[in-house]
Amino acid sequence: MKVRHVLILLTIYFGVMSEESYSQEKLQYYDLTKGESYVINNKGTESPNTGKFVKYKGHGTYVCKKCGAALYYSSDKFESDCGWPSFDNEINGAVNRIPDADGFRTEIECANCGAHLGHVFTGERLTSKNIRHCVNSVSLDFVPAHLEAKRYGIAQFAGGCFWGVEYFLQKAPGVISVTSGYTGGVVKNPTYKEVCTGNTGHAEAVKIVYDPEKTSYEKLLKLFLEIHDPTQVGRQGPDIGDQYRSEIFFMNDEQKQIAEKSLSILKSKGLKIATAITKASEFYPAEAYHQDYYFNNGKVPYCHAYTKRF
Ligand SMILES: [Zn+2]
Numbered sequence: 001m002k003v004r005h006v007l008i009l010l011t012i013y014f015g016v017m018s019e020e021s022y023s024q025e026k027l028q029y030y031d032l033t034k035g036e037s038y039v040i041n042n043k044g045t046e047s048p049n050t051g052k053f054v055k056y057k058g059h060g061t062y063v064c065k066k067c068g069a070a071l072y073y074s075s076d077k078f079e080s081d082c083g084w085p086s087f088d089n090e091i092n093g094a095v096n097r098i099p100d101a102d103g104f105r106t107e108i109e110c111a112n113c114g115a116h117l118g119h120v121f122t123g124e125r126l127t128s129k130n131i132r133h134c135v136n137s138v139s140l141d142f143v144p145a146h147l148e149a150k151r152y153g154i155a156q157f158a159g160g161c162f163w164g165v166e167y168f169l170q171k172a173p174g175v176i177s178v179t180s181g182y183t184g185g186v187v188k189n190p191t192y193k194e195v196c197t198g199n200t201g202h203a204e205a206v207k208i209v210y211d212p213e214k215t216s217y218e219k220l221l222k223l224f225l226e227i228h229d230p231t232q233v234g235r236q237g238p239d240i241g242d243q244y245r246s247e248i249f250f251m252n253d254e255q256k257q258i259a260e261k262s263l264s265i266l267k268s269k270g271l272k273i274a275t276a277i278t279k280a281s282e283f284y285p286a287e288a289y290h291q292d293y294y295f296n297n298g299k300v301p302y303c304h305a306y307t308k309r310f
Helices: 003-017 034-040 145-151 162-170 192-196 217-227 253-268 293-297
Strands: 060-064 070-073 095-099 106-110 116-122 131-135 140-144 153-159 175-183 203-210 246-250 276-279
Touching: 060 145, 070 131, 070 140, 095 116, 140 145, 153 162, 153 217, 162 175, 162 203, 162 217, 162 293, 203 217, 203 246, 217 253, 246 253, 253 276
Parallel strands: 246 276
Antiparallel strands: 060 070, 060 140, 095 106, 106 116, 116 131, 153 203, 153 246, 175 203
């Protein structure tokens, strides 16, 4: 196991054990080797088919080698045969695009620390999203999914159109990021169009990454149950169809118990709860234009509003 990997694991374990609060602002830069610095600081390029992540298929999150910020989910990685790791989507806000000095390509860099990642290409028609982030392996490190869950809290909820659920949860204290996507169905890498047919089994959902030192799963879950109507069956407001159902996708037994307890409180108040509690399965981030929809378009949700229920 490489020294850097050990360092990341130690950071994760001690981050969990320590009383000190942990946030992305506190990330420190890791020491880089000469070869890493050539790519990351001097905008170099590693030789094709030499990087350790070109064919790598692990489940988890690719993070910046220099600062540790989360950049790409493994579910967005695809085989492009170009010789470098390829992704057709980035984690919301994690990657900056800047014109390359060569005058025609678009360079990508870590939004947190400016580390050079590679280039982004569009129009190649390699995936349905039609985007290829061509990233140097040495610019990346990898955090397996089972360890990632200890560093940050992760929650997944579905409560109607994901634009509205994302809007309210993104503003909650302690929330690091909210990604709109699809989960709970049977089709791999579904598109919005496919999910809208109601035939994929997926719900429009959000994946929330939060800082457990600043908020809790219970707080976010209760907020989720107050910003959509958990009594509606197979719809939410004007949006009708199974993809707009109310559902809590738990990541572990603790989350499951909190979900059951919260729903029983609402039932004891006389609400006929429709919200399902289901074990989380693969989450597929939605197309880029669905992310931060209301923030980017200067609008407010049409089907979600806050109602105090707890
Ligand atoms: Zn970085």
